Amino acid sequence: MSPTSPRVRRNRRRLLLIVAAVVTTAVVGTVAFVAVNLAGAANGIRHSDAELPTAAPGVAQDEGEQNILIMGLDSRVDEDGKPYPQEIYDAIHAEDASVGGYNTNVLMYVHIPAGGGQAVAVSIPRDDYVDYAGAPGGTKKGKIKEAYGRAFAAKNDELRAAGVAEDDAYQQARDAARTEEMQTVSQFLGGVPIDHFVEVTMAAFYRVAQAVQPISVCLNQATADTYSGANFAAGEQQIDASQAMAFVRQRRDTEYRNVFLTDLDRTRRQQAFMVSLALKLRDAQTFTDFGRMQDLLDTAKQYVAVDKGFDLLSLASTAQRLAGGDVTFQTLPVERFGTIDGESVNIVDQKAIAAQVSALLHPEPASTTEASSAPSEEPAATASETAAPSASPSPTSSVYTDSQQPMRSGSVPCVN
Numbered sequence: 001m002s003p004t005s006p007r008v009r010r011n012r013r014r015l016l017l018i019v020a021a022v023v024t025t026a027v028v029g030t031v032a033f034v035a036v037n038l039a040g041a042a043n044g045i046r047h048s049d050a051e052l053p054t055a056a057p058g059v060a061q062d063e064g065e066q067n068i069l070i071m072g073l074d075s076r077v078d079e080d081g082k083p084y085p086q087e088i089y090d091a092i093h094a095e096d097a098s099v100g101g102y103n104t105n106v107l108m109y110v111h112i113p114a115g116g117g118q119a120v121a122v123s124i125p126r127d128d129y130v131d132y133a134g135a136p137g138g139t140k141k142g143k144i145k146e147a148y149g150r151a152f153a154a155k156n157d158e159l160r161a162a163g164v165a166e167d168d169a170y171q172q173a174r175d176a177a178r179t180e181e182m183q184t185v186s187q188f189l190g191g192v193p194i195d196h197f198v199e200v201t202m203a204a205f206y207r208v209a210q211a212v213q214p215i216s217v218c219l220n221q222a223t224a225d226t227y228s229g230a231n232f233a234a235g236e237q238q239i240d241a242s243q244a245m246a247f248v249r250q251r252r253d254t255e256y257r258n259v260f261l262t263d264l265d266r267t268r269r270q271q272a273f274m275v276s277l278a279l280k281l282r283d284a285q286t287f288t289d290f291g292r293m294q295d296l297l298d299t300a301k302q303y304v305a306v307d308k309g310f311d312l313l314s315l316a317s318t319a320q321r322l323a324g325g326d327v328t329f330q331t332l333p334v335e336r337f338g339t340i341d342g343e344s345v346n347i348v349d350q351k352a353i354a355a356q357v358s359a360l361l362h363p364e365p366a367s368t369t370e371a372s373s374a375p376s377e378e379p380a381a382t383a384s385e386t387a388a389p390s391a392s393p394s395p396t397s398s399v400y401t402d403s404q405q406p407m408r409s410g411s412v413p414c415v416n
Helices: 006-033 085-091 146-161 164-187 204-214 241-249 263-283 290-303 310-317 348-362 368-373
Strands: 045-047 064-073 102-112 119-125 129-131 141-143 196-200 217-218 224-225 230-232 237-241 306-309 325-329 336-340 345-346 414-416
Touching: 045 146, 045 164, 045 196, 045 241, 064 164, 064 204, 085 204, 102 164, 102 348, 119 263, 119 348, 129 224, 129 345, 129 414, 141 146, 146 164, 146 310, 164 196, 204 263, 204 290, 204 414, 217 241, 237 241, 263 325, 263 414, 290 306
Parallel strands: 045 306, 064 196, 119 325, 217 414
Antiparallel strands: 064 102, 102 119, 129 141, 196 306, 217 237, 224 230, 336 345
16 A cells, blocks of 8 residues: 555544644643634743754664653743742642752653554653763763753753853753753663653643543552542542642552552553543543633643744644544563662663664564454453452443553553
């Protein structure tokens, strides 16, 4: 079949719709507002001068594919370094602007293949112990989430010492931090290209959840955590914006003896929330509510940054038709948990991860025999996916009990 055949073009449009739902978690303010034909809506979005990594020599990149890195920061300040409104700190259990740094607690590499095929979103556990691309501040190795903060601090100190004005130094340091984080991620994943990035703060996540609440999520067991504010029953339930923050931040249980969570479960929660958000945006009248769209756009302008070449208007053109399938979420494997220099880290095999990522982004084509014998429906769930939760999810839910099991979009995922 010709690469430009109607069927291939339809498949590509469908993939863009679906992956838009993933990226929407970070950029929904712009996407939705433009979708109701309000010209110039994206003008206020912060466009960064950070350098985007190209493919390393020998690394495949098909013409027309897109690779987007989503970076979720744990900083308690906006894109100008200013504090959030107090009501946001209260709602997200995040104390105040003096707490937290510039760690990328969410790192997700989204690959949209050229000419059709399965899109994939690869989550990188935040405590993976890696080599830093640029040795920020003289540090050569550390947690992958800390590349951003280390580069920011080093560059900001350098610029201020050189007499650069505070606000200018701050923005240049943020760009240096984005560059270092992206280069480190690219190197860690085997020299993959990053065509675009979306940076989203905790406040942006909260405001987006606020605009579309309630959102359906599903848990395999009741769980509670005083640190994140989580307090959830088992089974499928609807949560508000404050609960959504607790849902995606929880990584421990402080009440139930039989519930054991790790940081990998936190990563799985983030994936599950994105799937549920995509379903909500598909089914709700989000894109026809002028007031809601204005709120979302204001959120994007204050709490989101993207690269200067990211064409948000192009992405927005498909936002009204978001679909809920054909994206697989993967979490990169961790060999074991360890301690280095007094810090809890994930010990990983970088070469094995690079090989896995390469296979995910450019899978070998199925043989004619395999394709003809493959079932048309979704494959049967594995044992780790079908273990019964303590409360039955709705028939529309898919059950996952293994934090690293590939997750398919299209229905509300039931997770730990």
